[in-house]
Amino acid sequence: MFVACYHSKTQIMHSKKQLLAQYVLHCRWFVNVLEGFTDEETNERINADMNHVKYLAGHLLNAQYAFAQIAGITVTRKWDELFAGQGKSKARDNFPYPSIDEIKATWDQLYPVVKSALEKMPEEALQKELPASPVAGHGILDSTVGDLWAFLNLHQAYHIGQIGILRRGFKKDPMKYF
DSSP states (O other): OOOOOOOOOOOOOOOHHHHHHHHHHHHHHHHHHHTTOOHHHHTOOSSTTSOOHHHHHHHHHHHHHHHHHHHTOOOOOSSHHHHOSTTSOOOOSSOOOOOHHHHHHHHHHHHHHHHHHHHHSOGGGGGOBOTTOTTBSSSSBOSBHHHHHHHHHHHHHHHHHHHHHHHHHTTOOOOOOO
16 A cells, blocks of 8 residues: 655744754765766766766755755855756766866865854754745645754755766776765
C-alpha cells in the first residue's frame, strides 16, 4: 500500500543552530566530493541524460548566492547564466565553462563571508515572511526564511549526492564525509 508523503501545512519551527550545522557540513562535502576530479573529467558526462560534475558544482555555487540573500548580504553572482536554478540553465557539452578550480576558488571566497553573516543572523529572522519565496505554495514549506534555508540545505545535499554518484561512475573512491 502506498502512503502519501504530503501532509497538511503545519507550523514548523527552525533551529538556526541545526540549519547552520547543515550549511557548514555541506561546505565540507562540496570540497570532499570534488576531490580528485580533473578539469577534463568534470566536463564529461557518464550518460547523455545526466549532468556533468562541472555543471553540478557551478549550480551548487550558484545556490550560495541564495544563502547570501538569506543572510542579508549583497554579492555579485558569477556565472549566473550558466548555473542558475529553477530550470533557467542546463548543462552544456563542449562549452567553455570556467575551470573547476575557478568554481572552487569562488566557493572558497564566498563561503566564509556567507557563513559569518548567517551566524550573526538573529534566530527570529527565520520566521520572517518572504512574499516571493520559491518554496512556498506546495503545501509542505511556507514562505519563511527558515523554510527557504531548510530547502536550500536539502538542495545542496541532493546535488552533492549526484556528484557522489558520478564519482563512482568515474571509478573514484566514495566521498569522505569528514
